[in-house]
Amino acid sequence: MTRLVLATRNAHKVEELRRILGAAGLDVELVSALDFPDVPDVAEIGATFAENALLKARALVGATGLPAVADDSGIAVDALNGMPGIFSARWAGRHGDDAANLALLLAQTADVPDERRGAAFVCAAALVTPAGEERVVEGVLRGTLAREGRGAGGFGYDPAFVPEGEVRTTAELDPAEKDAMSHRGRAFRGLAPHVAAVLAG
């Protein structure tokens, strides 16, 4: 079975991507950057989700010789001109502190009235092969920013994001429900045929 490396050390993302790519029917052994602890993290200096996803995937291809997929994703809050955006994972200043990031975003927007709390979850999914082929697919989920977190599922900003047409936050959806509508589900389902083609070729 061919191996594909997920360019993330975020255990939540590894789990979500395994689930999404598994549901897409890919016959592949998924490993992640967690299995390559000696590979240094790449600086995410891109100006867009797509650039950062490509930077991460390219670095893993270079280090492992395997085809790599990467995700760069975040929450884009209308009242903050689309921020935290590509800075979502380090919004509170330190990478990967979900609770601090969410608490900061809710504190910053405490005075933003309900009618201006529109937001989107955005994901760029990138595929890079050892031969240099590159694909990026974006997925977007529109919704609103809640005033406080609710729900124990998901990760990141899930407890404070209510998708359009929902009353629950994405942390209150079960995993299959979340994947069906999520930005990451949409992006990686769009990328799956390209991954399948690479693995078949």
Added chain:
Amino acid sequence: MTRLVLATRNAHKVEELRRILGAAGLDVELVSALDFPDVPDVAEIGATFAENALLKARALVGATGLPAVADDSGIAVDALNGMPGIFSARWAGRHGDDAANLALLLAQTADVPDERRGAAFVCAAALVTPAGEERVVEGVLRGTLAREGRGAGGFGYDPAFVPEGEVRTTAELDPAEKDAMSHRGRAFRGLAPHVAAVLAG
């Protein structure tokens, strides 16, 4: 002598505005919201600097019966789509913690390369009179966001802002130099003739 109330409790802003309006030759007794401790702070729920400045000035006119001037200002960082913007004073989540706000902004932008560190200081200066006359003048100072703070002058984001054509931060300029180029200096010098007309009328 006519009294004019500055709608701020920020002692640094009071000092700067006294200096700027004094230099503009206004013959007026300046008081500030610090002199009216029982007047509640207004929620800054506007979507722009101008809206927030007007909200603050209107509230002070209503509470004191005096003509009021207010400032709403902040730093707009290009790589953050113009944020912190109107959220500058509460960027770290709690209103008015300058050191925390600056530390957070520098941490968020730690990976932003030099060529994308453009920024602007923006100020909206508002005048509201008991008769209901309202004026807003904006001032902008372009520059770049430094990687760490330098200088003991100024306040807010001054230690990390280098104006165009300067190598010093605005915290390294002497007060008269800063006022001559600053967003707040430009906005309030633009507003001064309107204030003079109101006081004369």
